[in-house]
Amino acid sequence: xxxxxxxxxxxxxxxxxxLFSLGIILLYSLIALAAKLGFLATPWDVEIGAAYSPPxxxxxxxxxxxxxxxxxxxxxxxxxxxxxxxxxxxxxxIATPIGVVLGSVAGYFGGKIDxxxxxxxxxxxxxxxxxxxxxxxxxxxxxxYSVYIALGVTSWVSLARLIRGEFMKHKTREYVIAxxxxxxxxxxxxxxxxxxxxxxxxxxxxxxxxxxxxxxEVILSYLGLGVQGQPSWGVMIDDAKLELAxxxxxxxxxxxxxxxxVVLAFNxxxxxxxxxxxxxxxxxx
Amino acid sequence: xxxxxxxxVKNLVKNFPIKGGIFSREVASVKAVSDVSFVIQKGETLxxxxxxxxGKSTLGRCILRLIEPSSGQIIFNxxxxxxxxxxxxxxxRRRMQIIFQDPYASLNPRMTVGDILREPLEIxxxxxxxxxxxxxxxxxxxxxxxxxxxxxPHEFSGGQRQRICIARALAVEPEFIVCDxxxxxxxxxxxxxxxxxxxxxxxxxxxxxxFISHDLKVVEHVSNRVAVMYLGKIVETASAEDIYASxxxxxxxxxxxxxxxxxxxxxxxRIILQGxxxxxxxxxxxxxxxxxxxxxxxxxxxxxxxxxxxxxxxxWASCFYAGKL
Amino acid sequence: MEAEKILEIKNLTTQFNTxxxxxxxxxxxxxxxxxGKTLxxxxxxxxGKSVTSLSIMRLIPQPPGEIAKGEILYRGQDLLKLSMSEMRKIRGNxxxxxxxxxMTSLNPVFTVGNQIMEAILLHQKVTRREAKNKAIxxxxxVGIPSPEERIxxxxxxxxxxxxxxxxxxxxxxxxxNVLIADEPTTALDVTIQAQILELMKGLRExxxxxxxxITHDLGIIAxxxxxxxxxxxxxIVEQGPVREIFAHxxxxxxxxxxxxIPNVTGAEKNRKKRLExxxxxxxxxxxxxxxxxxxxxxxxxxxxxxxxxxxxxxIATAHEIACYEDL
Numbered sequence: 001x002x003x004x005x006x007x008x009x010x011x012x013x014x015x016x017x018x019l020f021s022l023g024i025i026l027l028y029s030l031i032a033l034a035a036k037l038g039f040l041a042t043p044w045d046v047e048i049g050a051a052y053s054p055p056x057x058x059x060x061x062x063x064x065x066x067x068x069x070x071x072x073x074x075x076x077x078x079x080x081x082x083x084x085x086x087x088x089x090x091x092x093x094i095a096t097p098i099g100v101v102l103g104s105v106a107g108y109f110g111g112k113i114d115x116x117x118x119x120x121x122x123x124x125x126x127x128x129x130x131x132x133x134x135x136x137x138x139x140x141x142x143x144x145y146s147v148y149i150a151l152g153v154t155s156w157v158s159l160a161r162l163i164r165g166e167f168m169k170h171k172t173r174e175y176v177i178a179x180x181x182x183x184x185x186x187x188x189x190x191x192x193x194x195x196x197x198x199x200x201x202x203x204x205x206x207x208x209x210x211x212x213x214x215x216x217e218v219i220l221s222y223l224g225l226g227v228q229g230q231p232s233w234g235v236m237i238d239d240a241k242l243e244l245a246x247x248x249x250x251x252x253x254x255x256x257x258x259x260x261x262v263v264l265a266f267n268x269x270x271x272x273x274x275x276x277x278x279x280x281x282x283x284x285x
Numbered sequence: 286x287x288x289x290x291x292x293x294v295k296n297l298v299k300n301f302p303i304k305g306g307i308f309s310r311e312v313a314s315v316k317a318v319s320d321v322s323f324v325i326q327k328g329e330t331l332x333x334x335x336x337x338x339x340g341k342s343t344l345g346r347c348i349l350r351l352i353e354p355s356s357g358q359i360i361f362n363x364x365x366x367x368x369x370x371x372x373x374x375x376x377x378r379r380r381m382q383i384i385f386q387d388p389y390a391s392l393n394p395r396m397t398v399g400d401i402l403r404e405p406l407e408i409x410x411x412x413x414x415x416x417x418x419x420x421x422x423x424x425x426x427x428x429x430x431x432x433x434x435x436x437x438p439h440e441f442s443g444g445q446r447q448r449i450c451i452a453r454a455l456a457v458e459p460e461f462i463v464c465d466x467x468x469x470x471x472x473x474x475x476x477x478x479x480x481x482x483x484x485x486x487x488x489x490x491x492x493x494x495x496f497i498s499h500d501l502k503v504v505e506h507v508s509n510r511v512a513v514m515y516l517g518k519i520v521e522t523a524s525a526e527d528i529y530a531s532x533x534x535x536x537x538x539x540x541x542x543x544x545x546x547x548x549x550x551x552x553x554x555r556i557i558l559q560g561x562x563x564x565x566x567x568x569x570x571x572x573x574x575x576x577x578x579x580x581x582x583x584x585x586x587x588x589x590x591x592x593x594x595x596x597x598x599x600x601w602a603s604c605f606y607a608g609k610l
Numbered sequence: 611m612e613a614e615k616i617l618e619i620k621n622l623t624t625q626f627n628t629x630x631x632x633x634x635x636x637x638x639x640x641x642x643x644x645x646g647k648t649l650x651x652x653x654x655x656x657x658g659k660s661v662t663s664l665s666i667m668r669l670i671p672q673p674p675g676e677i678a679k680g681e682i683l684y685r686g687q688d689l690l691k692l693s694m695s696e697m698r699k700i701r702g703n704x705x706x707x708x709x710x711x712x713m714t715s716l717n718p719v720f721t722v723g724n725q726i727m728e729a730i731l732l733h734q735k736v737t738r739r740e741a742k743n744k745a746i747x748x749x750x751x752v753g754i755p756s757p758e759e760r761i762x763x764x765x766x767x768x769x770x771x772x773x774x775x776x777x778x779x780x781x782x783x784x785x786x787n788v789l790i791a792d793e794p795t796t797a798l799d800v801t802i803q804a805q806i807l808e809l810m811k812g813l814r815e816x817x818x819x820x821x822x823x824i825t826h827d828l829g830i831i832a833x834x835x836x837x838x839x840x841x842x843x844x845x846i847v848e849q850g851p852v853r854e855i856f857a858h859x860x861x862x863x864x865x866x867x868x869x870x871i872p873n874v875t876g877a878e879k880n881r882k883k884r885l886e887x888x889x890x891x892x893x894x895x896x897x898x899x900x901x902x903x904x905x906x907x908x909x910x911x912x913x914x915x916x917x918x919x920x921x922x923x924x925i926a927t928a929h930e931i932a933c934y935e936d937l
Contacts, residue, residue, distance in 0.1 A: 336799035477870035477887035506872035543804035545829025
């Protein structure tokens with residue numbers, strides 16, 4: 001059995017950097033899960049030392065010092081992965097179906113339907129996304145659920161555009177016309193035939209959108225609209241605004257390091273996935 | 286023979302609009318198929334030849350309503366199908382199939398060969414409970430091994446993929462198959478294998494073919510009758526023998542003389558046409574061929590010559606000076 | 611009168627190092643090109659004919675390709691030993707090439723005049739005005755009407771046949787000694803193909819250059835070439851004068867090819883009869899059979915064919931085949 005997925009996986013396996021990035025992402029996911037379930041970095045909200053004590057090698061907890069309440073910055077940063085990974089995941093879960101459905105309907109049917117959908121997402125994408133995020137967050141109130149929804153409903157546009165383009169390309173391909181000639185109706189052609197050939201776009205897009213979601217959460221938290229009641233990198237960076245003036249750099253550093261590696265991993269993985277999954281590389285003469 | 290022809294096409298027209306301007310109004314149109322009429326008898330192969338842009342592929346797809354004709358009639362087995370609603374058309378697809386030119390593009394790369402061959406059976410509700418056996422039989426009929434069922438198209442060569450396409454067309458036991466340049470993308474040594482297969486299958490299953498190709502040698506070999514197209518119109522139609530032995534239209538003659546013959550000793554007078562094929566958006570006035578015709582006269586610029594029966598019966602050409610070149 | 615030998619290829623071997631293994635696309639081939647004559651290289655996909663022409667021009671991407679062995683003697687000088695800048699002086703100037711797809715071989719953002727002038731200015735010390743005049747002359751030579759206007763056209767404004775003429779004009783602008791034409795008419799309609807082949811034959815007479823014509827169409831070879839080599843899976847299986855080979859094909863593959871072409875001269879009424887097809891498919895270059903490469907499809911295969919590859923041997927004047935049989 002030599003399906004294209006198996007081929008793609010073999011290709012991906014050969015990119016050591018991609019496997020490494022996959023590893024990092026898995027690691028972050030495990031940390032997030034462990035933190036949520038209480039196996040790791042618990043409890044995060046107890047005082048372990050004086051307020052704003054600098055990083056010391058006293059114990060693992062102290063490696064990034066403490067924050068204004070004397071809590072372990074390391075523990076907060078680890079808990080921050082919960083927010084980051086869940087924001088990435090849930091916003092992808094919301095945005096992907098919207099983007100795929102609207103993009104495929106627009107690309108496949110064309111005409112007035114296409115014009116309407118394109119008008120819709122062009123309008124949305126013309127509004128600066130930060131403003132849209134802020135507006136939605138204001139309406140829904142602060143907290144992680146608003147972050148999920150706000151990100152979900154604003155990040156589907158790029159996917160819709162890509163899927164629309166792919167559907168427009170594929171609907172005139174001969175294998176789709178062949179499906180029509182054997183009697184397949186529209187629904188079959190869209191889901192059974194074209195869709196499996198564009199899934200790779202969805203995968204690549206999710207991978208790249210994930211890190212955009214993480215960065216967006218940071219911005220929202222920075223603006224005070226983000227997560228409440230649990231540590232998040234965004235809030236930590238927000239706090240750092242005031243702290244830096246006092247020479248307290250460790251909270252900012254911990255949050256930034258946490259973000260940096262996972263964002264980098266998703267970027268590398270996204271590119272590697274594109275190389276591995278791109279059908280053009282598979283054409284044999 | 287006075288039997289009802291399997292397929293009758295009457296005055297078929299297909300124009301593709303070209304939109305322009307701010308309001309996307311139609312500013313011009315590509316006249317891909319202009320007033321084409323012909324019949325195909327059951328069990329016959331009609332060869333359709335012409336160069337690129339002559340409309341032969343569009344015509345083939347219009348007959349199957351994969352492209353909607355602009356006007357005209359398509360009568361399949363006595364039934365007018367050009368206005369049939371799509372759900373009814375889908376049922377009819379069992380009886381009329383198509384094989385495409387590019388064996389790489391016409392198979393879904395994400396489906397196994399077995400899935401591809403089972404799909405038409407599922408859509409039309411055939412061979413319930415025996416679909417796998419049917420798929421094996423089809424593969425065998427087309428010269429492939431049964432284990433191909435579990436493999437993906439990209440694992441096969443061009444010729445093998447074309448065999449899969451033929452198997453797919455056969456799956457539903459059709460009566461009529463449009464073959465759109467089925468061997469043009471294949472190597473010469475594979476072409477003859479596939480042509481043999483198609484002829485064998487035609488004999489075994491009493492199939493009727495519309496064989497579209499730009500390759501005159503191939504068309505001559507497989508067809509009973511041949512129609513020559515130029516810029517959307519049929520300019521000559523006759524039995525295969527007559528077209529090649531005594532072509533009447535100057536374009537047909539030029540086309541035949543242009544084919545390189547694999548025989549260095551063969552002497553022939555080559556008719557080299559000047560200029561390029563005109564655009565189907567702005568076909569020339571009068572006879573479409575007159576700008577390139579070696580024997581064009583004044584009147585050729587003003588009126589389009591009607592299709593007229595020639596001295597040999599069943600041989601039609603649309604030229605005022607047919608046979609004079 | 612012996613024609614002057616202008617290009618001699620000796621034991622050329624070109625291979626590609628891929629993930630799945632080393633693919634030897636051209637395996638130890640030798641042939642010569644003579645001034646004023648046309649050599650046809652015939653074969654089906656994967657036989658190595660295009661790789662041969664790219665090797666002569668040293669246009670093989672390295673990596674993954676490499677010219678592992680052999681000599682390419684142009685007027686006695688081995689092209690494989692030249693530096694890249696010396697090779698660039700030869701390309702377009704002394705040895706030119708035209709390709710199958712004129713649309714993708716021409717740069718869409720430059721006018722055709724510009725592209726021909728570029729070829730001229732690269733190799734000759736002339737002013738832009740002189741180059742422009744030469745370009746117009748070339749367009750006239752290749753039969754393009756109103757050349758002074760066409761020179762400012764972009765490739766997409768021209769038809770396939772016109773674009774191929776532009777390619778020929780570009781290739782001939784510096785009066786090369788050898789023209790390599792790689793499937794020059796495969797993408798063209800048959801009536802346009804006839805025009806282009808006539809043009810190329812005429813130009814060869816007028817300009818006296820040597821030509822290598824690569825194609826899969828035996829009809830084109832019969833009408834255009836004097837000598838022919840037939841390639842299969844990277845090797846030459848038969849070579850010799852065109853008349854001789856078509857009249858007396860001796861290699862089973864050549865016979866098979868000739869027999870599988872439907873006949874349109876009307877000489878034989880074989881209509882709707884089965885064609886004599888060559889069974890099977892070309893072996894993958896990664897998985898060649900031991901011994902003769904054609905054995906899996908050959909109707910005359912014997913035991914010895916599986917032991918060692920047959921070497922090219924002479925069976926008539928200048929007629930060589932790589933086969934153990936004497937058909």
